[in-house]
Amino acid sequence: MDRSMPLAALRGAGKRYGAVRALDGVGLEVRAGEVLAVLGANGAGKTTALGLLTGRIGCDEGKAELFGRDPRDPLARRGIGVMLQDTQLPDTLRVDEHVRLFSSYYGDPRPLAETLALAGLEALAKRRYGALSGGQQRRVQFALAICGRPPLLFVDEPTTGLDVEARRAFWQVLRALRAGGTAIVLTTHYLEEADALADRIVLMAGGRVLADDSPAALKARASARRVHGFSALAPEDLRAWDGVRTVAIGDDGRLDVSCDDVEALLRRWFAADPQLHGLEVRQQSLEDAFLHLTAAPAARHDEVSA
Numbered sequence: 001m002d003r004s005m006p007l008a009a010l011r012g013a014g015k016r017y018g019a020v021r022a023l024d025g026v027g028l029e030v031r032a033g034e035v036l037a038v039l040g041a042n043g044a045g046k047t048t049a050l051g052l053l054t055g056r057i058g059c060d061e062g063k064a065e066l067f068g069r070d071p072r073d074p075l076a077r078r079g080i081g082v083m084l085q086d087t088q089l090p091d092t093l094r095v096d097e098h099v100r101l102f103s104s105y106y107g108d109p110r111p112l113a114e115t116l117a118l119a120g121l122e123a124l125a126k127r128r129y130g131a132l133s134g135g136q137q138r139r140v141q142f143a144l145a146i147c148g149r150p151p152l153l154f155v156d157e158p159t160t161g162l163d164v165e166a167r168r169a170f171w172q173v174l175r176a177l178r179a180g181g182t183a184i185v186l187t188t189h190y191l192e193e194a195d196a197l198a199d200r201i202v203l204m205a206g207g208r209v210l211a212d213d214s215p216a217a218l219k220a221r222a223s224a225r226r227v228h229g230f231s232a233l234a235p236e237d238l239r240a241w242d243g244v245r246t247v248a249i250g251d252d253g254r255l256d257v258s259c260d261d262v263e264a265l266l267r268r269w270f271a272a273d274p275q276l277h278g279l280e281v282r283q284q285s286l287e288d289a290f291l292h293l294t295a296a297p298a299a300r301h302d303e304v305s306a
């Protein structure tokens with residue numbers, strides 16, 4: 001396979017469920033060795049995007065690629081490990097039996113002990129799956145996703161419901177896998193998780209990609225300050241100015257401008273619009289940047305990067 005080719009990609013991908021547009025023209029790429037976090041609120045389309053990339057469901061529009069093939073091609077799927085949100089496994093099998101069985105599907109599986117250790121299951125190897133707690137069952141599902149040494153791992157909201165300690169321990173394991181060359185796509189609701197783990201964050205809302213950037217670049221974007229004010233000027237006027245990053249119209253009708261240099265912006269804004277009033281200046285946090293990006297669609301469409 002061409003080394004510059006992404007391991008997996010969505011290209012203009014759309015998916016409908018009846019009247020619901022779960023995905024709408026989504027493009028994203030997963031590159032070798034990276035951790036890509038797909039971040040978004042409930043219903044943003046994260047699981048659907050993972051479903052298309054892993055071949056569990058097909059696109060209605062656009063296409064999905066996995067190792068340059070259709071993700072539904074078993075040859076492509078052989079190279080991935082997947083941990084979904086809801087996985088039903090037989091209750092009566094023991095943990096080690098589950099892992100052995102799954103490992104037997106792969107040509108070059110990890111040794112059982114290594115898989116159990118990575119998933120934190122050493123002490124639970126002889127327990128029946130049905131006798132495990134929810135968090136422990138998640139660990140078994142994770143073990144099954146990694147036992148085949150896949151070069152590309154998909155994990156759907158892996159830490160939802162885990163306590164803080166278990167979440168941190170899981171992050172360590174993902175970091176170790178990445179250090180060993182595994183590319184990882186994880187979906188999460190948690191900004192902190194995406195920030196802690198990801199090389200790149202794809203932020204989704206309403207079935208669309210709102211941002212696709214490194215955490216550092218997103219933070220830099222968030223380091224801008226926001227100025228709100230009632231103005232006779234149109235958003236397009238301000239967008240053309242130096243140092244203005246984004247302009248949107250807020251719920252209260254004020255223009256909402258993010259910029260690098262507040263003083264320079266205000267000098268120019270007052271000169272162009274002496275009636276400017278209702279001013280408010282705020283520092284933007286990372287949380288703010290995400291809330292702002294995932295705001296109501298009307299505001300979202302208004303927003304254009306400067």
Ligand SMILES: Nc1ncnc2c1ncn2[C@@H]1O[C@H](COP(=O)(O)OP(=O)(O)OP(=O)(O)O)[C@@H](O)[C@H]1O
Nearest residue numbers: 017020021022040041042043044045046047048049
């Ligand atoms: N099988 C389905 N049938 C009908 N609607 C569906 C189906 N799967 C997903 N949807 C809808 O598609 C949209 C996107 O759902 P999806 O599960 O991809 O979101 P998500 O970002 O993973 O959400 P969550 O964080 O809650 O898991 C939602 O509006 C959801 O209700």
